[in-house]
Amino acid sequence: MKETDNKLTMRNIKPTAMRELVLKVLSEQKSAISLLELEQKFEKADKTTLYRTLKTFEENKLIHSIDDGTGSVKYALCKETCECNPSDLHVHFLCTKCKHTFCLNDIAIPNLTLPANFKLETINMVVKGICANCK
Amino acid sequence: MKETDNKLTMRNIKPTAMRELVLKVLSEQKSAISLLELEQKFEKADKTTLYRTLKTFEENKLIHSIDDGTGSVKYALCKETCECNPSDLHVHFLCTKCKHTFCLNDIAIPNLTLPANFKLETINMVVKGICANCK
DNA sequence: AAAACTTTGCAACTCAGTTGCATAGCTTTT
DNA sequence: AAAAGCTATGCAACTGAGTTGCAAAGTTTT
Ligand SMILES: [Mn+2]
Ligand SMILES: [Mn+2]
Ligand SMILES: [Zn+2]
Ligand SMILES: [Zn+2]
Numbered sequence: 001m002k003e004t005d006n007k008l009t010m011r012n013i014k015p016t017a018m019r020e021l022v023l024k025v026l027s028e029q030k031s032a033i034s035l036l037e038l039e040q041k042f043e044k045a046d047k048t049t050l051y052r053t054l055k056t057f058e059e060n061k062l063i064h065s066i067d068d069g070t071g072s073v074k075y076a077l078c079k080e081t082c083e084c085n086p087s088d089l090h091v092h093f094l095c096t097k098c099k100h101t102f103c104l105n106d107i108a109i110p111n112l113t114l115p116a117n118f119k120l121e122t123i124n125m126v127v128k129g130i131c132a133n134c135k
Numbered sequence: 136m137k138e139t140d141n142k143l144t145m146r147n148i149k150p151t152a153m154r155e156l157v158l159k160v161l162s163e164q165k166s167a168i169s170l171l172e173l174e175q176k177f178e179k180a181d182k183t184t185l186y187r188t189l190k191t192f193e194e195n196k197l198i199h200s201i202d203d204g205t206g207s208v209k210y211a212l213c214k215e216t217c218e219c220n221p222s223d224l225h226v227h228f229l230c231t232k233c234k235h236t237f238c239l240n241d242i243a244i245p246n247l248t249l250p251a252n253f254k255l256e257t258i259n260m261v262v263k264g265i266c267a268n269c270k
Numbered sequence: 271a272a273a274a275c276t277t278t279g280c281a282a283c284t285c286a287g288t289t290g291c292a293t294a295g296c297t298t299t300t
Numbered sequence: 301a302a303a304a305g306c307t308a309t310g311c312a313a314c315t316g317a318g319t320t321g322c323a324a325a326g327t328t329t330t
Contacts, residue, residue, distance in 0.1 A: 016295095016308065035286080046310050051287075053308095067204045069259055071318095072286065091247065096256060110245035112226065117267035121231060124204055124261045132252035149327090151277065170317080181279050186318075188277095206287095207317065 011060040018045075022053045023062070031100035032066050032074035032092075068094045068101045068126050076103050086122060095131035102131065146195040153180075157188045158197070166235035167201050167209035167227070203229045203236045203261050211238050221257060230266035237266065 004023050008015040025041045026033065033041075038050050054075055057063040061084050066074040082088045091107040094100075109123050139158050143150040160176045161168065168176075173185050189210055192198040196219050201209040217223045226242040229235075244258050 014296095014307080018309075048288085048311075049309050067202075069202045093249070093253060104250065107247065107249070110247065112242065112245065112262065114228070114242070114262065114264075115239065115267065117270045118228060118262075119265040119270060120262055121264040123263070124259075126259045127247065127249065127253075127255055128258070129249075129256040130254040132250065135252045135254060149276080151326090153278075183280075183319085184278050 007062065011057075011062045013056060013060050013062065018049060019053055019056075022050065022057070026057075026063060026075065026077050029076070031102050032068075032076040034072040034074050036072060038075075066092050066101055066103075066126075067124060068092055069128075070094065070099070070101075074101045076101075079105065089123060091125045091127055093127045093129065093131065095134055096128055097130055097134040100131060100133075142197065146192075146197045148191060148195050148197065153184060154188055154191075157185065157192070161192075161198060161210065161212050164211070166237050167203075167211040169207040169209050171207060173210075201227050201236055201238075201261075202259060203227055204263075205229065205234070205236075209236045211236075214240065224258060226260045226262055228262045228264065228266065230269055231263055232265055232269040235266060235268075 004020050004027075005015045007023060008019055013019060021042070022038070025038060035047065035051055035054060038054070039045055039047055042050075054063065054065075058065055058075070061078055061082060063075045064078050064082070064084055066076060068074055078084065079088070089109050091104040091109060093102045093104050095102070104127075109125050112120070112123075114120060139155045139162075140150045142158060143154055148154060156177070157173070160173060170182065170186055170189060173189070174180055174182055177185075189198065189200075193200055193210070196213055196217060198210045199213050199217070199219055201211060203209055213219065214223070224244050226239040226244060228237045228239050230237070239262075244260050247255070247258075249255060
């Protein structure tokens with residue numbers, strides 16, 4: 001697990017056995033994953049440990065969290081260069097059929113003209129519909 | 136409460152005392168309100184009744200709900216003509232200072248080009264930042 | 271007035287997320 | 301190498317928004 005180790009240390013995360021496993025699982029996903037789903041990928045793993053692992057990953061910008069409105073937060077790997085700045089923001093897509101949540105990394109969030117004296121900080125944009133796999 | 140009564144019956148909601156009071160409170164708000172906040176506007180009111188009142192209002196398109204990512208759903212009156220169609224969708228704004236959530240009724244959600252074979256159904260777009268009152 | 275339906279109020283529950291705390295496992299100092 | 305100190309892990313218990321079951325109160329229909 002040299003490669004995985006590297007990804008962790010590059011984000012200033014100490015590479016423990018658990019963290020390597022979690023990163024591996026996250027890397028294998030084609031869509032964003034919830035804490036519960038992550039838990040279920042393991043035979044035996046503690047929810048709290050996974051929870052804190054995800055928090056650590058998120059704080060160190062290895063992953064980003066997605067609030068897709070389903071009631072459970074999803075997590076997905078950040079691009080290598082991602083610093084979670086406004087310019088790294090992208091649209092997310094929730095398929096109403098398969099319930100998968102996708103990062104549309106190539107779809108930037110369109111510009112908006114806000115009312116006078118409103119200052120923009122960040123935007124959450126979630127598109128719901130049918131994904132290419134379900135179509 | 137002739138006027139309030141009318142708004143309810145026009146949306147096929149039987150005008151009970153409680154419902155009139157709830158609609159009155161909702162009409163007075165300048166920003167969207169949560170179930171808990173609604174509860175606190177009354178001396179003594181049952182959360183369940185308010186909950187179900189909001190559900191009834193929402194089903195009948197008197198109000199719409201807003202998931203602003205704070206963990207508590209907000210509710211705001213619909214425009215008279217609103218049928219909660221895609222064309223009635225608008226951007227919402229959450230002020231990170233005063234924590235108020237506003238309907239930006241005049242700001243339509245911008246068009247997006249989705250990846251091939253993705254079909255759009257609806258969009259939730261929440262802008263976070265500083266509102267005009269807090270600026 | 272009785273029967274049928276709707277609304278309300280209370281209590282209890284669900285479920286995702288979160289915290290406290292003790293133990294286990296490293297790392298650094300002596 | 302042992303002791304001390306820090307970090308990660310595991311379990312249990314808690315939180316808070318939302319939701320459901322059920323009985324009582326209120327309305328409408330017959
Ligand atoms: Mn993403
Ligand atoms: Mn609105
Ligand atoms: Zn799908
Ligand atoms: Zn504000």
